[in-house]
Amino acid sequence: MTQAESLRARWASLARCVCDGARLMVGQGNYDAYVAHVRRTHPGSEPMTPTAFFRERQNARYGIGGRGGFRCC
């Protein structure tokens, strides 16, 4: 790998980290990781679509029984 390539790879991983971090701040986990997990552990079942995943996470954060949306003072 050339120096430029490794720099670019580093930059991409930093951008991914910032992006993941920003999404997790509002309760949205990583969709790709979820899909990979379902494929690995439940090979027979189909993972949720991105939209279904988004809504499921939204409800988990703010909805019934969800407390993650309640901020500290």
Added chain:
Amino acid sequence: MTAIQKHGPWALVGALGAAALAIVATGRGETVNALWIVVAAVSVYLIAYRYYSLFIADRIMRLDPARPTPARRHNDGLDYVPTDRYVLFGHHFAAIAGAGPLVGPVLAAQMGYLPGLLWILAGVVLAGAVQDFMVLFVSMRRDGRSLGELIRAELGTIPGIVALFGTFLIMVIILAVLALIVVKALAESPWGTFTVMATIPIAILMGVYSRWIRPGRIGEVSILGFVLLMAAIVYGQTVADDPRLAALFTFTGTQLCWMLIGYGFVASILPVWLLLAPRDYLSTFLKIGTIVGLALGILVLAPHLQMPAVTKFVDGSGPVWSGSLFPFLFITIACGSVSGFHSLIASGTTPKLIDNETNARFIGYGGMLMESFVAVMALVAASVIDPGVYFTMNAPAAIVGTTPESASAAVTAMGFPITAATIQQTAADVGEHTVISRAGGAPTLAVGMAHIISNVVGGKAMMAFWYHFAILFEALFILTAVDAGTRAGRFMLQDLIGVAVPAFKDTASWGPSIVATALCVAAWGFFLHQGVTDPLGGVNTLWPLFGISNQMLAAIALTLCTVVIFKMKRERYALVTILPTLWLAACTLTAGWQKVFAEDPRVGFLAHADRYAAALAEGKVLAPARDAAQMSQIVLNDRIDAGLALLFVGVVVAVLGFGIRACLAAYRAERWTALEADPGAVPAGE
């Protein structure tokens, strides 16, 4: 590696921090540069993180990188996911940092910047970060269970119920005090009211966009919302300048109070995707962005502190809040030093996402240090403005009156000379009619932030914009908290009432939901209304109650941690949590007692009630009451507040008692008695 190579650089950091603190503490007579405060704080954090948190991790917790975390054991791709530690740090920090660390230090600045700074630094290192880290550890070792469940499991059912009940009371007080901050910031301010009201249609638009148009595109929809928000701030000036439009958006505190109560009720029964979630995106990202911006502003501008290091108000005679340095400083600054509320976050989603036990140190201890730094910046922002302006803005109308002349005379008499012209000029600079008696911390912080940021970007012409930006940013996440908190309180109440009436537990049916929501809104609305109509500005009543309740929860959480340490048979290190527990118990018990029984009516609720009751008996009416009915209302309010403070005292004493009992039992036991999940993974006992 030799000891010098290993510890040498840290010794230098320590020396730098000590030198900076010495400059900050001894700089009498001349103003001190705020950068010294930043250097002192960062050095203290680095040393504490490198040594103290490592000591806790190695000796007390014995964090084991090989031991599977809940995220590894229960990985479901949703709630339990092993997460990168930097990503998780951001998540945790965004969840713990709110209005608290921004407002408390501003209020505490009335005693000068030094007492507040020392408490923030000592408190976070020895109490706050220890609590967050320990609770995160305890929950992580128990499948990420919540604080209530942990207390029930380790201390018993009754202390568990007492703690849950205490948590509900805290939530009510927090919501009331947060709403009060918004009311104080928006009263008689058409510009501020317009921009904050504009967030509702903006959020609904965002909600519709991310529900049906492009679901899941959080970045896109947040940028859209942000652009509209900025447009709302800019247009807000036009609204404020146009007399007809301004009249539409000018409200008194009482009107805003009722509007907020109505808003809280409606917002918390709407679907979450419509208003709550999209506004949460805005408030979260704006919060992080503003904190970063404020830090950069302080670093670039390097402002000098105008507030004295220590003012004469350490004796308890201050106009912003009454009561002496001990115990009231230590409950006025809760978030930023030690905040019990964090124990709910540290036993919430975070422990379910940790990918490796050893990362708990960075996330738990490190995250709290970061929040403490936010508190230090808020203290700096409040201390860089003219102290005359600070006291004009924060003293109640009963002391400074309502005109620039009366305020200038009153504040100058306090020993902080300021002219009426300066007061008017400050109001004009930030685009408001008046800045007099805008208690609650948010407007003061906004003036400080506008002062710092406008000196870096935009100059004086942009000051009004930055002021309203700061107000909007605070109001935004406070309204999110009001909405989400009312929802959480409603679920809690439905659970509680459901014990007696099982049908009430059905959170999907309308009847119980509406009744529980109404009860929850009525609870915080009661305290909000009382605060808004309080002659001493409301902050004087509600902020101490909030501080006491928050520190009470911290004492409960630290008691749990102490019990766990005893149960792990590592009691030789138990002072790490016992000392902060005792300190918080001393502060909350003394403050609670004084708020109830102090003879000074500005401090003691009962003395205040007696004064009004005596006047009522003689047929007199004392301001702000206008008739006998309002007089009796004030007496009743005071007695309810006194009862609440006593209740907090009772909760602390009860949990301490249960804690001591559990510690003794664990001490007498021959073996490890802690209830960790998968205990086989660690050697039991020593």
